[in-house]
Amino acid sequence: MASTIKDVAKLAGVSPSTVTRVLQDKSSISDATKKKVRQAMETLNYHPNVNARSLASNKTNVIGVVLPEDSDAFYQNSFFPEVIRGIAQIAADHQYSIQLCTGQDNHQRLAILKDTILGRRVDGLIFLYGELEDPLVNFAIDQEFPAVIIGKTLSPLISFVDNNNEKAGLDATEYIINKGAKSIAFIGGRDQLFVSRERL
Numbered sequence: 001m002a003s004t005i006k007d008v009a010k011l012a013g014v015s016p017s018t019v020t021r022v023l024q025d026k027s028s029i030s031d032a033t034k035k036k037v038r039q040a041m042e043t044l045n046y047h048p049n050v051n052a053r054s055l056a057s058n059k060t061n062v063i064g065v066v067l068p069e070d071s072d073a074f075y076q077n078s079f080f081p082e083v084i085r086g087i088a089q090i091a092a093d094h095q096y097s098i099q100l101c102t103g104q105d106n107h108q109r110l111a112i113l114k115d116t117i118l119g120r121r122v123d124g125l126i127f128l129y130g131e132l133e134d135p136l137v138n139f140a141i142d143q144e145f146p147a148v149i150i151g152k153t154l155s156p157l158i159s160f161v162d163n164n165n166e167k168a169g170l171d172a173t174e175y176i177i178n179k180g181a182k183s184i185a186f187i188g189g190r191d192q193l194f195v196s197r198e199r200l
Contacts, residue, residue: 003044012040023048063091064122066136067102068129069109080128083150087126101125110135117145126150130160 009016014037021029022037040046065087067074074080084098091098101116103109113136116122125140130151140147141157149160176184 003046005046005048007044008037008040008046011044012037058120060121060123061096062122063087063096063098064101064113064116064125065098066109066113066125066127066129067100068131069106074128083128096123106135110139113139117143124148 005016005019009019012019012033014033018029018033019037019041022034025034065084067080088098099116099122101109101113103112113125117125117140124146125148127134127137127140127147127149128151130149130153131137137147137149137153137155137158141155147158149158151160153160
């Protein structure tokens with residue numbers, strides 16, 4: 001049978017509410033008490049119920065990662081696995097996990113995102129793309145939900161992290177011209193993506 005908070009409290013010689021505060025890493029609990037409670041948890045192989053904790057604290061310790069609509073681009077572009085690896089590593093360092101948010105098309109993606117935000121299934125969102133007039137980003141903004149875009153946005157209401165795509169396009173073009181190319185074609189993504197527009 002699984003151990004409970006009461007079992008941990010009894011072994012540590014504290015109240016169940018103190019165990020809860022240790023789980024929440026409250027600064028009002030001394031380091032000595034935290035150590036004693038954590039040792040009791042380890043001895044009893046106690047693992048807190050994540051669902052119960054999120055109900056009590058209104059926090060999930062989950063970050064939603066919103067994938068682009070074009071799943072082929074996601075699976076074929078090495079950029080996305082690298083970014084997800086970085087997000088997962090930093091999230092784990094802070095006791096967070098990640099949840100991928102995707103769908104077959106924008107309609108399904110928006111429905112899933114609405115359920116995710118309104119159901120408070122994640123504490124915040126990271127969009128792995130920047131797009132003009134994105135209904136998913138607009139919904140997150142309308143709900144005043146914590147979110148950031150890896151890419152670009154025109155909205156002052158959401159933070160974003162981006163590189164200089166215009167310079168990347170210029171550098172690539174100059175490199176090809178310097179190699180002697182006379183006729184140059186540009187192969188990019190959809191027009192709605194800022195990265196495609198700026199590199200052109």
